[in-house]
Amino acid sequence: MTIDVPALRAQFPSLASGIAHFDGPGGTQTPRAVGEAIAATLTQPLSNRGSLVVSERNADAAVVAFRSAMADLLGADPRGIVYGRSATQLVYDFSRHLAKRWGAGDEVVVSRLDHDANVRPWLQAAARAGATVRWLELDPTTADLDLDALDAVITDRTRLVAVTAASNLLGTKPDLARIAARAHEVGALVFVDGVHYAAHAAVDVRALGADLFVCSPYKFFGPHCGVLAADPALLETIEPDKLLPSTNAVPERFELGTLPYELMAGATAAVDVIASLAPVDGTRRERLLAAHHAIEQHELRLRTRLEEGIRALDGIALHSVAADRTPTLFLTFAGRDAADASRSFASEGIHAPAGTFYAHEPFQALGLDVEHGLRVGLAPYSDDADVDRLLAALSAFVR
Known part of the structure; x- marks a missing residue:
């Protein structure tokens, strides 16, 4: 095709x-269909989510459709799709959530290949928690991560490995499966920056070995926002700071304030535009x-x-x-x-x-x-x- x-x-x-x-x-x-979806959602009857009147139902439908579309795009569970203002915001949020359990003696691994959004939040969170930061180094001659020292960098003290699926500067797609296998061997979580990767490759978060995966719809025809995908069972174990009256349900407990239903509809439309490029039968x-x-x-x-x-x-x-x-x-x-x-x-x-x-x-x-x-x-x-x-x-x- x-x-x-x-x-x-x-x-x-x-x-x-x-x-x-x-x-x-x-x-x-941005394709025309995305702009039209945003405008149509924003100008139809719209209220906070609910089921009593059409405006509430429209809002709820936008959220459900967004989670379904992103799950299809990423090979994930719709119940594990978290909306964010940007990938950077999501990394900062989850660095704070996860660092609550870190302390002296714990280690966090980051890479020299990554966009700073998947480096600085982890360094800052580790510093606050008293954890140690270790690095996966970049070989400039190959433009790839040097994984010869992988077993020494990721140790029994490692709590999280943050690494990109594709470099936004060089395009490099490192051997994520190898990195994730070593991280999981020692019981560490793998946080993957998929912002650049998701624009150019089919994503399967499980196959990549990503416990948490972030991407940005505006890199693949959508509006400016961010998405995090994770196993809902993992999200259940992560406790964010939140308002007392707000829901504690996953994934909503990670989404602060009223959601932008129009942007979610635009992101859904972007996924549908990509799917339309394959004139074949089958699921989305x-x-x-x-x-x-x-x-x-x-x-x-x-x-x-x-x-x-x-x-x-x-x-x-x-x-x-x-x-x-x-x-x-x-x-x-x-x-x-x-x-x-x-x-x-x-x-x-x-x-x-x-x-x-x-x-x-x-x-x-x-x-x-x-x-x-x-x-x-x-x-x-x-x-x-x-x-x-x-x-x-x-x-x-x-x-």
Whole structure:
């Protein structure tokens, strides 16, 4: 199965601007169906959740549909789907929840490959609890985690391992199964940042070995919000700080205040757009798996074209070299500022941003003597014309 890219692009009003978007790792464009779902939910009769009148039932239906859609997307249980304002907020929340049980002698493992949202909250929580932090190191030559010391880093004292499923800077997909197996061997929880991964691959939280998994719908066509997936039985063992009158039921006890029903409806619509890319019979989960297979093949083909074109140019260093990775490339330029490249491309209607992208640890681990690099990220709506424009702009810039 292949993606009908022109038909997909026609669903995104913003693409009529003519901009070639390579900023997907920071957030994709939004299809018309998502905007319509948000507007329809917000303007229909709407109240706090309940069952007495249609406005209450509409709110409840939005929440139920959101949990069902996210469970289908992630291979999870709807009862274990937690809504959050962002993935960063969810990591901070759960770092505080889980750290209540930590103390001196306990250890927390983080990685040099991760976005800072899956590093700093754990470091800060560990410091408050008196726990020790240990690191999985990044090998800059392979752009992957060095797991030779895995058994020494994850010990009988480890309480939690926080690691990414895919680097938002380099695209690297580390060997999560190996990391999770070692963590579970010593009884530690595995907290996975799946924000970048969920935009490019079919997710099965159990197969990944993730006890807690976070992602962000705005990375895959949805509105700005976050999602956490976990086994509801595990969530039952975690006690958050909460208001006394608010429910203690899982997953609601982790969701503070009135939920934004319109954003939940938008996220549900985004999942349905992805599922619609697979014109096959079956459940939504089965269609999502087929769609993601087609997405991966499409993005891999375009990534290969980009890499071949970049390697043919002088003066560009490609740091995304891991064997298993997403269609995200991180580049630096010999004697040139990546920000200048980004500005030059923007003047030609090509959006490829420059920066470190909150990936503080991997950027430092690369040992670069520059302030930032250029990140080029593909999305399902990217096409060959976009790639042609970027390669031409890169060639002109390095000349």
